[in-house]
Amino acid sequence: MTGLNRFIDIIRLFDETQGQWTIPEMAERLGAPTSTIYRNARELSKAGFLESAPSSRYRLGPAFVEFNRRFQLTDPLMRTGSKFLTSLISHVPAPSVVALSRLYDNQVMCTITQQSPNIKFSTSYQKGHPMPLLKGATSKVILASLKPKRLNELLDQQFEDCKTDATKKQFLIELKEINRRGYCVTRGEVDQGLIGLAAPIVSEKHNIFASLSIISDANLLLHEDEPQILPLLVSTAKIISNNLAE
Amino acid sequence: MTGLNRFIDIIRLFDETQGQWTIPEMAERLGAPTSTIYRNARELSKAGFLESAPSSRYRLGPAFVEFNRRFQLTDPLMRTGSKFLTSLISHVPAPSVVALSRLYDNQVMCTITQQSPNIKFSTSYQKGHPMPLLKGATSKVILASLKPKRLNELLDQQFEDCKTDATKKQFLIELKEINRRGYCVTRGEVDQGLIGLAAPIVSEKHNIFASLSIISDANLLLHEDEPQILPLLVSTAKIISNNLAE
């Protein structure tokens, strides 16, 4: 492993499954000698991306919090989009989570959320949690807004394992329909019992393909509420897109 | 520049002052040839730490949000401390911000905050914002809890410019007094018109030197409120310390 990757490979070991690693553990997992990992871990520690934990373990360091702030302050989607979340959520007639998400590698990731004070459910749409590309309104409206070329590259990766491309064609039809409507509603595709409503946020100029979505309890946010919410959701997403454009 | 630093130097260019950089701008600032910066920026982009912006500029990428989440999920202080913030803030008789902060290089940085719904003031204690080491209750209780050796190293760096070490001695006396009391209250040291109350969170075993603090409007959180708040603040910080220890 070489270049930046030898550092990325190390920090990507740390997640909720295993938040602490010894040097020999990392070395074994990465198939590298301990002396090399010691050296690289030391560099990461010096920069605050790792730090020493008890029992000669290491954990992630607070530098990520600093750079997360820098991202929030400099990213155009964060700067223009975040201020719309509070008012949007106040207009939803059920306790909900509002999320701004975006394409991130081969996944979709939420970069900021806002929630009603009295949330009873828990959703996997959390800030910084990569989510599946093909499931859920949040992801689908993003895919639907991509240029054909980029979309095909992504879908070919996702569908590479299935022999027939019937499912892919089916999926493309669904995306076309989403594009026509300008929004997408899904139920239980990602989290059981939850409903997702999403509208696309696009700025080709800024290379931003994102979505604004509302996640709620499917028993509390009813089908009859949708005519009230969807226009607001779509127009808010449009406003954010327009603000990005200038 | 070499190793991890050649990447760090690049991403550290991006902040609220200038959130977008072209390759030639980075190259000039860092005193490196453009071809090298192109290569490094490409590696950073591939990993999601940078991404392309309009007019052949670059901006920070969303990978930092993902790693910020990993940090929140794995860091012991976050895992044990964050759940105490909401109840603490509900007991403060004025709109306030509650913050968990920790030593970070030669600074102090807040890693999570919680605030009352009706905040009127704005504070520089924000998640991920490095703050001065010598000013404010949040920082001082951390310094006061350090071992003499570490404290001296830090202070010698901070006071290196002044010829006499009278100020340093004065400062050490102040810290000793803070240690005795177990808390610290400062007014307007960091943000004008604001008051800070802080108690230390220490786990030598975990190598964690942190603080729990309340930031509030100095005109709303009065001196006569302190006898009510401080015991709660100190005991909450102690509970977090103890939970860390096990």
Add this chain to the structure above:
DNA sequence: TTAACCATTATCAGTATATCATAATTCAAA
């Protein structure tokens, strides 16, 4: 105190890799 043990750092020759000037390519706009 010493000894033993583990974690971490230092050493150093060998080698792979980053560098950087330049050339080639891509891309967008005119």
Add this chain to the structure above:
DNA sequence: TTTGAATTATGATATACTGATAATGGTTAA
């Protein structure tokens, strides 16, 4: 198209990374 700028590729050189091993440091138990 053509032009110009941005980005990528090239290739010789210098250098920084590697990895086996040795040295150091810190902790615990005898």
